[in-house]
Amino acid sequence: MDKKTVRTIAHLSRLTFDEKNEEKITNDLNNIIKFVDQLNDAETSDIEPLTSPLEKVARTRPDNVTAENRKEAFLKNAPLSNEDYILVPRVVE
């Protein structure tokens, strides 16, 4: 992993870091990848991919409306809102 990839991931994750830490973060991430890469040594060609370590299936629910209207509480929690909407800095296409 190079510095350019680190910058891209940081952007996709909406994270910023000090430029002087860039070297250290890149090294750390490379070490993590090296560690996880050991898994590639395992022979897995005959094994079905595992979507979950729990060998169970999902509990589903019937199609009923059970939620209450919590509009007031939600809007109060938002950094900025008016009587109807959560407000964010303008997003323009």
Add this chain to the structure above:
Amino acid sequence: MTWQTVIGLEIHVQLSTKSKLFSGASTGFGAEPNTHVDLVDMGLPGVLPVPNKDAFLKAIRFGLATNAEINQVSSFDRKNYFYPDLPKGYQITQMAMPIVGKGSIKIFANGEEKIINITRAHLEEDAGKSVHDLFEGETGIDLNRAGTPLLEIVSEPEIANAKEAVAYFKAIRQIVTFLDICDGVMAEGSMRCDVNVSMKKVDDSELGTRAEIKNINSFKFIERAIAFEIDRQTKILESGGSVAQETRLYDSVKNETRSMRSKEEANDYRYFPEPDLLPVVISDKELEEIRSSLPELPEQKEKRYINEVKLEASEARIIASSKTMANMFEEACLKTDDSSLVARWLVGEVSALLNKDNIEIDESNLTSNNFAVLIGRISDKTISGKIAKSVLEEIWESGDGVDAIIKDKGLVQIQDESLLESIAKKIVEDNPGQVNAYKGGKDRLFGFFVGQVMKETQGKANPQSVNEILKKLLK
């Protein structure tokens, strides 16, 4: 150089469940902003999604109706991106194991039938709504739609032109409304589509670079956006340039597509298996129950109308293509004997009024009862076709009963032959010039006499009787 257009569609169908895909919040349209939101839709920490079984059953109905493979074990993945109307920072979707696999659908375009293959159909959650034009310098977020179940139906790139694309979209809309898994109301966003367009040389085996036009929600705009895109890409290729792989937006006011550069650089969704959800399993018994409960579909209806009801092929297609129209036809036919007259009126006068008002038949004042009575009054010659048309228009406005309208307006057809004869005689006597010309060989003048009798009787004369009487008088 001859370029060949290659089009693929991704159609998002809002499934008509009462509650959301992973929460118990309502999916009802048009509520006050942010009132149909649950803790799960808000993406609060510590909450877990619980799948709505009904969304799976509805997706499977679609799969079975399009002869598709059904994956009885399906799982979810995270698609990561940041946008304010997606509170969790990821959309839960099905990437690796979609509920519905390969299928196909028949379309009718440019006078021909064609099979379009469907790659897959998967479940995912809808995002909320961003409102840009209400507030100065700010965007308002309404999360009522967040978490609404969508079935994303992905076609193979086998669509050759804009007409086929529209026909494919219509065929999908037909099927989902017949199956009762989506209300099909485009104006409320119940169906939206992304269109992938690319061009290649006729002999090339590989596809060209495609542009994706996002979020189109009307038949007309699909057609126009594709036409614009074909023109744009052809010009680029003809002048030796290359088409950029990008996401574009269709602007219906300017009738053009524009690059959405803002989304371009973030186009790396880093999918991974959703750790909050276990695979959902559908049993053989559940699958069989859905299979046996499937309704008659447009294609089957069309065949039955032609073979058993003996309708004209063109009429059968039009009636079978709309669920509300087919319902009206079948209900009216139960109450009257003349199915072909019911069909002719549905496809003719009734369709004309529907198009004029741009509504579905169940939104009009016409009930199957009233329609059957109207057809009956034409069959038993109480009223002529021309009068029936004005009665239909009256029903359209007021919803009043057929017999009441006929009685109130004195529209009953004049069957009294002697009365018609005396009226006809008077017209013949009053117009000696036309009589001579007619007898001298001007056959077309016959229509003039019929017209005069009709005028005199305010359209209430039985046209057949008038013809016979006039023929006798003018011999």
